[in-house]
Amino acid sequence: MSEELGIGAKKNDFGKWYLEVVRKCGIIDQRYPVKGFPVYMPWGMFITKQIISEFEKELEKTGHMPVNFPVVIPEENLKKEKEHVKGFEKEVFWVTHAGENKLDERLFLRPTSETAMYPMYALWIRSHTDLPLKLYQTVQVYRYETKMTKPLLRGREFFWIESHTAQKSMKDADAQVHEDTAISNVVLSEYLGIPFLLLQRPEWDRFPGAEYTYAYDTLLPDGESLQIATTHNLGQKFSKPFGIEFMDEKGGKSFAYQTCFGPGISRILASLIAMHGDDSGLVLPPHISPVQVVIIPIPVKGKEGMVEEKCREIEKKLPKLRVKFDNSSTRPGFKFHDWEMKGVPVRIEIGPRDIENKQVTIARRDSSEKVSVEEKNLEKEVSRLLDEIFTAMKAKAKKNFESRIMDAKTLPELKKGIEKGGFVRVNFCSLGKEGEKCAERVEKETKAKVRGRLTGKDENPSGSCVACGTPAKHSVYVARAY
Amino acid sequence: MSEELGIGAKKNDFGKWYLEVVRKCGIIDQRYPVKGFPVYMPWGMFITKQIISEFEKELEKTGHMPVNFPVVIPEENLKKEKEHVKGFEKEVFWVTHAGENKLDERLFLRPTSETAMYPMYALWIRSHTDLPLKLYQTVQVYRYETKMTKPLLRGREFFWIESHTAQKSMKDADAQVHEDTAISNVVLSEYLGIPFLLLQRPEWDRFPGAEYTYAYDTLLPDGESLQIATTHNLGQKFSKPFGIEFMDEKGGKSFAYQTCFGPGISRILASLIAMHGDDSGLVLPPHISPVQVVIIPIPVKGKEGMVEEKCREIEKKLPKLRVKFDNSSTRPGFKFHDWEMKGVPVRIEIGPRDIENKQVTIARRDSSEKVSVEEKNLEKEVSRLLDEIFTAMKAKAKKNFESRIMDAKTLPELKKGIEKGGFVRVNFCSLGKEGEKCAERVEKETKAKVRGRLTGKDENPSGSCVACGTPAKHSVYVARAY
Numbered sequence: 001m002s003e004e005l006g007i008g009a010k011k012n013d014f015g016k017w018y019l020e021v022v023r024k025c026g027i028i029d030q031r032y033p034v035k036g037f038p039v040y041m042p043w044g045m046f047i048t049k050q051i052i053s054e055f056e057k058e059l060e061k062t063g064h065m066p067v068n069f070p071v072v073i074p075e076e077n078l079k080k081e082k083e084h085v086k087g088f089e090k091e092v093f094w095v096t097h098a099g100e101n102k103l104d105e106r107l108f109l110r111p112t113s114e115t116a117m118y119p120m121y122a123l124w125i126r127s128h129t130d131l132p133l134k135l136y137q138t139v140q141v142y143r144y145e146t147k148m149t150k151p152l153l154r155g156r157e158f159f160w161i162e163s164h165t166a167q168k169s170m171k172d173a174d175a176q177v178h179e180d181t182a183i184s185n186v187v188l189s190e191y192l193g194i195p196f197l198l199l200q201r202p203e204w205d206r207f208p209g210a211e212y213t214y215a216y217d218t219l220l221p222d223g224e225s226l227q228i229a230t231t232h233n234l235g236q237k238f239s240k241p242f243g244i245e246f247m248d249e250k251g252g253k254s255f256a257y258q259t260c261f262g263p264g265i266s267r268i269l270a271s272l273i274a275m276h277g278d279d280s281g282l283v284l285p286p287h288i289s290p291v292q293v294v295i296i297p298i299p300v301k302g303k304e305g306m307v308e309e310k311c312r313e314i315e316k317k318l319p320k321l322r323v324k325f326d327n328s329s330t331r332p333g334f335k336f337h338d339w340e341m342k343g344v345p346v347r348i349e350i351g352p353r354d355i356e357n358k359q360v361t362i363a364r365r366d367s368s369e370k371v372s373v374e375e376k377n378l379e380k381e382v383s384r385l386l387d388e389i390f391t392a393m394k395a396k397a398k399k400n401f402e403s404r405i406m407d408a409k410t411l412p413e414l415k416k417g418i419e420k421g422g423f424v425r426v427n428f429c430s431l432g433k434e435g436e437k438c439a440e441r442v443e444k445e446t447k448a449k450v451r452g453r454l455t456g457k458d459e460n461p462s463g464s465c466v467a468c469g470t471p472a473k474h475s476v477y478v479a480r481a482y
Numbered sequence: 483m484s485e486e487l488g489i490g491a492k493k494n495d496f497g498k499w500y501l502e503v504v505r506k507c508g509i510i511d512q513r514y515p516v517k518g519f520p521v522y523m524p525w526g527m528f529i530t531k532q533i534i535s536e537f538e539k540e541l542e543k544t545g546h547m548p549v550n551f552p553v554v555i556p557e558e559n560l561k562k563e564k565e566h567v568k569g570f571e572k573e574v575f576w577v578t579h580a581g582e583n584k585l586d587e588r589l590f591l592r593p594t595s596e597t598a599m600y601p602m603y604a605l606w607i608r609s610h611t612d613l614p615l616k617l618y619q620t621v622q623v624y625r626y627e628t629k630m631t632k633p634l635l636r637g638r639e640f641f642w643i644e645s646h647t648a649q650k651s652m653k654d655a656d657a658q659v660h661e662d663t664a665i666s667n668v669v670l671s672e673y674l675g676i677p678f679l680l681l682q683r684p685e686w687d688r689f690p691g692a693e694y695t696y697a698y699d700t701l702l703p704d705g706e707s708l709q710i711a712t713t714h715n716l717g718q719k720f721s722k723p724f725g726i727e728f729m730d731e732k733g734g735k736s737f738a739y740q741t742c743f744g745p746g747i748s749r750i751l752a753s754l755i756a757m758h759g760d761d762s763g764l765v766l767p768p769h770i771s772p773v774q775v776v777i778i779p780i781p782v783k784g785k786e787g788m789v790e791e792k793c794r795e796i797e798k799k800l801p802k803l804r805v806k807f808d809n810s811s812t813r814p815g816f817k818f819h820d821w822e823m824k825g826v827p828v829r830i831e832i833g834p835r836d837i838e839n840k841q842v843t844i845a846r847r848d849s850s851e852k853v854s855v856e857e858k859n860l861e862k863e864v865s866r867l868l869d870e871i872f873t874a875m876k877a878k879a880k881k882n883f884e885s886r887i888m889d890a891k892t893l894p895e896l897k898k899g900i901e902k903g904g905f906v907r908v909n910f911c912s913l914g915k916e917g918e919k920c921a922e923r924v925e926k927e928t929k930a931k932v933r934g935r936l937t938g939k940d941e942n943p944s945g946s947c948v949a950c951g952t953p954a955k956h957s958v959y960v961a962r963a964y
Binding site (some may be wrong): 029031032033034037038040042045046049050066067068070071073074076077089091092093094095096097098099100101107109116119121123129135137140142143146157159185239242290295328329360467 | 484511513514515516520521522523528530532547548549550551552554555556558559571573574575576577578579580581582589591598602605611617619622624626628639641653728774810811836844884
């Protein structure tokens with residue numbers, strides 16, 4: 001039974017710690033009898049819904065509208081666009097029967113929705129006045145993942161949002177990609193406190209259906225980089241085969257320019273857990289936590305009634321917050337551990353002495369600090385504290401993230417950096433096809449991948465490629481990739 | 483092209499009107515190439531999300547927590563509970579392959595989640611302290627519907643919320659059913675203005691896995707009753723085969739008592755459309771409408787700039803509302819029609835004369851009334867008007883609904899009532915198995931079904947059964963059923 005009290009593994013043993021946290025903190029139950037299909041438990045689902053809702057809010061603010069396309073896609077739709085969705089056939093689940101009947105045409109469960117959506121886009125888009133078309137859906141997607149699955153990080157069913165747009169020009173599509181990065185910045189950095197690098201992927205690593213791909217890469221505690229979202233500028237690569245054409249202002253016909261943006265909600269939840277958690281379990285951003293304040297009575301014999309009454313009174317004094325009064329029969333120490341493990345940002349302890357002094361004792365989850373607060377200042381103080389906690393959490397995550405970005409000049413230096421874990425920045429010859437050989441050499445030496453170059457600013461290195469020694473075009477970021 | 487201007491069919495030709503409205507108003511696109519799997523368009527999806535969110539809010543207020551169970555369920559799980567889920571095998575879609583591999587065990591897409599959830603409930607529930615367990619999920623479900631499909635009313639993929647609870651006693655389960663009815667009342671009646679009868683289904687018409695079933699039946703304009711939600715008290719019918727057992731306070735073992743509650747979101751959307759719409763198209767409750775106020779400029783040659791500027795100024799004066807300034811190049815009359823059709827509750831017209839008089843012209847969607855409002859009172863007046871509109875919409879729907887509930891004493895009277903459409907209340911011998919023959923006779927004579935008796939109050943009729951003439955136990959409601 002002692003195993004059940006708190007998290008056994010330390011966070012620096014990340015693989016073990018992570019599995020224990022997602023299970024014990026009520027994020028995911030993996031015992032569902034279909035491999036790679038997890039059950040989202042209440043604590044995890046509540047957080048998931050908040051992440052989703054924040055993305056949806058930002059998408060709607062920027063003029064995206066919600067839609068919902070069916071989960072099943074006819075096999076025929078795959079054939080329309082052989083080149084860019086190549087390989088999907090081997091990655092999808094097939095629905096072949098309904099009731100006792102064999103279907104005339106096989107249907108596959110959406111692995112992503114281009115092939116479901118774009119034939120409809122071709123029906124909807126007629127004129128330049130129909131553009132831009134900016135739609136998103138929040139759904140689960142299905143991939144027959146053959147690598148080892150891991151809860152939230154790699155599964156066969158996972159939550160994501162996919163936004164798909166159509167624009168009049170490449171310039172407008174570029175601007176859309178820019179808008180997506182702004183949305184991600186608000187949600188990932190500001191709302192969730194998850195630092196990331198926005199990297200343009202090398203030619204050889206972009207989505208084949210895209211003109212270019214931006215990826216949002218964060219870091220796991222073991223030093224691996226984790227892609228948590230992508231934005232693709234699809235140009236006309238899909239609009240041509242799917243016939244998404246519009247009449248422009250001058251009466252001419254043109255194929256639309258498209259983008260798609262996909263925040264991987266399940267992976268974002270995983271990185272939230274991994275980024276902020278500690279040896280005791282989850283540490284949740286206050287506005288995300290299903291319970292923001294837990295009130296725990298410290299009863300003394302004969303004074304239980306008085307303590308309980310005061311707890312209920314205090315609960316009512318925080319009407320704007322999600323407060324849990326834990327009046328269960330287990331002992332206070334057990335409750336402390338349990339709510340700490342679940343990441344609740346603030347714990348209020350109330351015992352007879354607190355009542356005498358017209359105060360409560362408040363413990364912070366992030367720093368374990370305890371303070372006494374006068375009852376009359378409670379609401380204001382708790383609200384201030386919650387803000388302070390999140391500010392501290394963000395700063396800590398940022399500092400940690402930045403400390404794991406290093407520079408290297410030579411392959412041996414790079415190798416050493418990668419062994420430490422994190423991103424290593426090096427000079428590199430080219431992210432076009434011609435650089436692929438150097439990337440392979442880097443990977444062979446270090447087991448790490450060239451993840452791409454920072455978007456938005458060109459770092460213009462002076463120096464030569466870490467692999468081939470020719471003049472470098474880019475500073476690139478290398479990391480082991482989950 | 484004239485067909486595209488507004489709705490051609492009249493609402494009293496409901497079948498035709500409905501199909502035209504869902505298509506032209508951007509609710510559903512049925513051209514997706516898999517039968518019974520519709521695409522939810524932006525206007526329809528926005529409304530759907532609001533209905534979902536209102537239910538979720540009420541569920542969470544009453545202590546339900548969100549979860550998410552996989553869409554695929556192993557065939558094995560169906561076998562655990564043969565009796566109550568009988569027939570499901572013929573109604574489900576089967577996933578048989580993944581990539582190029584045949585699966586060892588077939589998986590079916592959830593038609594409802596009892597068989598996915600309850601084996602997990604058996605793992606989670608150990609002690610009375612784990613109860614009540616109150617969980618819900620918002621998902622799409624899949625049924626291989628062989629009857630004619632109709633958008634939102636009968637499909638093969640549709641949205642619903644399913645809440646599944648486990649309690650310590652039958653009394654607690656009864657109380658849960660009561661709580662579900664209160665939630666429905668808030669969302670259906672108060673929030674959406676959809677009147678319904680809460681009917682206890684006859685024995686022969688309840689879910690076989692339930693001790694009793696309450697159904698929420700509203701009316702379609704053609705007089706058919708439509709079931710939009712159900713609540714089942716499952717008693718121990720599932721907990722026994724699935725082994726959901728707990729240790730009670732005295733150390734004894736007992737099987738849990740369960741309930742499940744399922745608001746059919748897609749059908750609720752259909753009834754929202756059907757209940758409030760009119761010959762011109764949708765009429766949306768203001769708080770639900772994707773656009774709450776549309777501003778349409780009435781330009782006069784040479785004064786276009788001034789009018790546009792004023793429109794933008796007015797738009798900014800309504801910061802709390804979802805406002806659309808329709809500055810497209812079509813003529814005002816076309817815009818009026820279009821936004822009317824889409825159900826936007828309030829239209830603001832602004833022309834040079836309005837500007838001169840420092841006023842705007844406001845047209846109500848529900849009553850077509852027009853009023854002039856002084857600019858300085860705009861925000862207050864619009865907000866008042868929106869409230870007034872919804873109050874009027876609710877009253878109108880209620881009056882209409884109540885006018886379609888009649889009484890009948892004899893079979894011929896009943897038949898006549900049913901021909902008019904709506905519910906007919908009659909005396910009836912019994913809703914137990916012994917009444918089934920009389921129900922069959924009613925159905926044969928009238929093509930209508932005994933839908934059940936009102937819950938909550940026993941109407942204690944004095945008189946005799948409309949079919950067999952023996953003393954009546956209940957007043958029951960008869961209607962044609964969609």
